Amino acid sequence: MEDVHDLPRNAPHDESLQRRGSGPTSEHSIKPFVGCSSPSEQSRPQTPSAPHITPSLTVAHGPTALDGQPLVNQDEERPFLSWSCEDVDAEPQEDEGIPTRSVTIQRKPVATHTSAQKVHQDLDESTLQSTGSITENTAVSIAVKPLWRVWALELVCILLSVLLFVVIILVLFISNNGPLPEWPLGITLNTFLALFATLAKAAFMIPVSVALSQTQWAWLNQDGMNPRPLYDLDVIDQASRGAWGSIVLLWRFRLRHFVALGALLVSISALISPVTQQAINYDMQATPVREEANTQVILNITAPRDQLKPAARQAAFVATFYDSSWFTEPLPYAAVTTGGVFCSTTNCTFNKYHSLGVCVKLANISSHLRVEEFEGPNELDNNLWVFGGELAPDSKVWKASLPGGYYMAHQGKMSLYTDMLLGNQTFGFQDNPSLQKARIASFALIHTTPVIYNKTWWETANKTEPTDAEFTDHIESFRHDAMEILFHLCVHTYDTEIRMGIESTQVVDSLAAPIDQDGHPFLNMSCDSMVYARSTVCRQNQARWNDTLYLEGPVGNSSGHVNWTKEEVFSANYHAMEDLARGLRGFLAGYAVAHKSPRANDYGMFNHGFEFIMALHRLVLFTRRNMGNLDVRAACLQNIYQNVATSLSASFRAGRPGLEKFTQSAFNVTGEARRDIPHVRVTWGWISLLAAEITMAALFLGLTIVYNTGGRESKFRDAKGSSLATLVALSGDCRAAAGGGLGPVSELERIAKGLKVRLQAGQIVLAKEAADETP
Structure with missing residues (x-):
């Protein structure tokens, strides 16, 4: 009923x-x-x-x-x-x-x-x-919905991520090796990179998260595979939410499914995000600015307008007193010039430019020497001037002479004599008419060269320089050598740069090419003989003072900053070269002898000349280091005369600090002032990490669309991460077996790990129930 x-x-x-x-x-x-x-x-x-x-x-x-x-x-x-x-x-x-x-x-x-x-x-x-x-x-209706419509939002996000990455690449490419961009609101390049990298990352993480959620349905729907624990549904869902869930998924799934690719991307994304900032580095680079930078060049020297004899004196002084290397290295050009370059900033550069200067050449003329040996002073001619003052009656006398009345008579083993060759006389440059044409002064140097048989004492390190007596006692014998030193006009090519307030000027080339090549020297000096007349006086030839020597400049005169005209070639009049020769002879000629004085019964130094002669004797020819190594001695000899030429060339351009310049025909050469400005240097390797992330995201989304959406009749075709889909998919028996309602999460996880389920007919059912329903 x-x-x-x-x-x-x-x-x-x-x-x-x-x-x-x-x-x-x-x-x-x-x-x-x-x-x-x-x-x-x-x-x-x-x-x-x-x-x-x-x-x-x-x-x-x-x-x-x-x-x-x-x-x-x-x-x-x-x-x-x-x-x-x-x-x-x-x-x-x-x-x-x-x-x-x-x-x-x-x-x-x-x-x-x-x-x-x-x-x-x-x-x-x-x-x-x-x-x-x-x-x-x-x-x-849903079954026939095309995939591109189902996944339209995710595909747009991937395209947006790629677009943002392209914008990053373009901006960094434009900014690379350039100054910092000046953007409004104080936005910096690092801010731009951080913002756009974050946007790109957020854009591709949306489809990655959705694709991870979609994978849970395909994971339970794999036909022919063993049933899955219900707990896997929670693991995949947590992986789509953050890095920790992705790490758990990687630990649980290993590489059994390509879902690990998405989990790996989510887990490392937070670590890679700050690394992209390493792509931008800043280097300080000198950048041109609109400020003043100039230096001066000399086209010609003319006397009496230019003060060239004082310039020669200063050159001899600077050549010796500015040295700090015992003449083992020549003086840098920037060390001998003062005020020659003006730079309104701490960094300036100049194109190569040309200026009139002085060059020097050395030649060994020992083959022209004639050496005579006398047993004592009594055998000498009364007119022979023996250097050294009082002679020792029981000591030998040596006389080394060159043709033309140039000789050195001495008793000491360490002796030198130097004087200017008169007129057009030369011993080492007869075959070079260009140098003879541009010649200012040519000096003959006669000196002794100790011959050492026992080098033990010479190579022993001592803190103090030995005395003349010790030197003489350890010289077994010596020979006589002669050198010719030729100073001549030339055109220097300079390369100047000022970096951090420090000038660096180098002579990169020199040219001595007189325009009038008639085979005769331009300058013909008439002077007294120092050894015969005991005088260094030179007579002036006023009749030729207006004669001018013209020199060719290098190809491509200057750097384009000077407007050269036909009248502005490199030149010097006779009077100017005459003054230079007189000045050089007055400060470079002389002698120096170290020998034992009979009256004092001790060794002493006897010399005639200025500071240059003493430096030549004490620091170049007869120092312990140089006498033990003749190659070093020859290099030091070259350097001391090169210092004179360098200093004289610098005197033409710069003059004396705080005083009137030696020359008045200077022309300005403008350079380029620079300031140290931060420049961008991009390290593309760090940016490639972001590109790799976007590529992985696109690949993972593509694999998900192809393999994890099911067929046309699939009930989870667009389920993705929908909570409603999860709520309605769980069958009643499965829900009851899982606990039937809310409870402690740990207990729910324990039960879910033991429940084997699969997706069948649009529902998540227990594996046993699914087997019973299968015909």
Whole structure:
């Protein structure tokens, strides 16, 4: 018997029911009223109204419900199961052997529990059928939806990430090796890189996270594979949310699925993000600025306008006193010039430029020497001047002479003599007419060269320089040598740079090419002999003072900063060269001898000349270091005379600090002032890490679209990371097995690790249940 409580309590009840029989099996016989059409259909004019029928109920005495309503027998449901308009006028039937008495009641029909359930079931079936039809239509619509529409947002994010990366590359490429860009609001290149790298990373992390979420459905839907733990669903979901979840996924999945690629990208993304800043470095580079930089060049020297004799004196002074290397190295040009270059900044550069200067050449003329040896002073000619003052009567005398009246007579083993060759005389440069034409002064140097047989003493390191007596005692013998030193006009090519306030000027080339090559020397000096006349006086030739010597400049005169004209060639008049020669002879000529004085019974230095002669003797020719190494001695000799030429060339251009310049024909050569400005240097290797991340993201998304979206009828085609999909996908049995509701997370994880599930027919079901449903 059906439950009586399903009968509506508000059903109308009439006491005027006809009762028939009595006993334990009494029943109500109810004949309901049922119209052929609904009331709404009755109101339509085109449909005829149905006749009004009064239902009749047969009430039998029998058991009643708790609320006093009579219980309805199951047989009484029959009128609700099948009735029609034809049954309305039918006579009521009687049960076998039981008389009936019908009572007509004017009331609405009352549905029994079974009939109501049937109606509701019909409604539910129609509703489910309608809903299923809608669902089916929707499913068909989604199934045919193209993949590019399903994954449109993710694809756009990848393209946006690539676009941002291209912008980064373009900006860095433009800024590389250039000064810092000046952008509004104080935005720096590092700020730009940090912002755009973050945007690019955020753009490609969106599809990576979505692709990770999509993988959970394909992971459970792999046909033919072993069922998966329900816990894997949580692991993949956590991996799509952050680095820690990705690390857990990598530990659990290893490399069994390409989902590890996405997890790896998420886990290392946070580490790589700050590294991109290492791509930008800053180097200080000298950058041209609109400020002043200039130096001066000399095109010609002319006397009496230019003061050249004082310039020669200064050159001899600077050549010796500015040296700090014992003449083992020549003086740098920048060390002997003062105020020759003006730079308004600490960094300036100049193109190569040319200026008139002085060059020097050395030649060994020892083959022209004639050496004589005398046993004592008594054998000498009375007119012979022996250098050294008082002579020792029992000592030998040596005389070394050159043709033309140049000689050195001495008793000491360490002696030198130097004087200017008079007129046009030369011993080492007869075959070089260009040098003879441009010659200022040529000096002959005669000196002794000790010959050492026992080098032990000479190579022993001593803190103090030995005395002349010790030197002499350790010289077994000596020889005589001679050198010719030729000073001549030339055109120097300079390369100047000022870096951090320090000038660096080098003579990179020199040219001595007189325009008039007639084979005769331009300058012809007439001077007294120092050894015969005991004088260094030179007479002037005023008749030739206006004669001019012209020199060719190097090809491509200057650097384009000077407007050269035909009258502005390199030149010097006769008077100027005469003054230079006189000045050089007055400060470079002389002698120096170290020998034992009989009266003092000790060794002493006897010399005639200025500081240059003493430096030549003490620091170049007869120092302990040089006498033990003749190659070093020759280099030092070259350097001391080179210092004179360098200093004289610098004097032409710069003059004296705080005083009037020696020359008045200077022309400015403009350079380029620079300042140290930070420049960008990009290390592309660090940027390539961001490119690798974007490539990995695109690859992972592509693999997910191809392999993890299912077929055209897949129910998880666009599930991705939807929480609704997860909520409706879990079957009831699976949910019950997983705990049936919320609980401690640790307990839920423990249970989920033991549940084997798979995705089947759009639901996550237990593996055993899925096996039972499989035909």
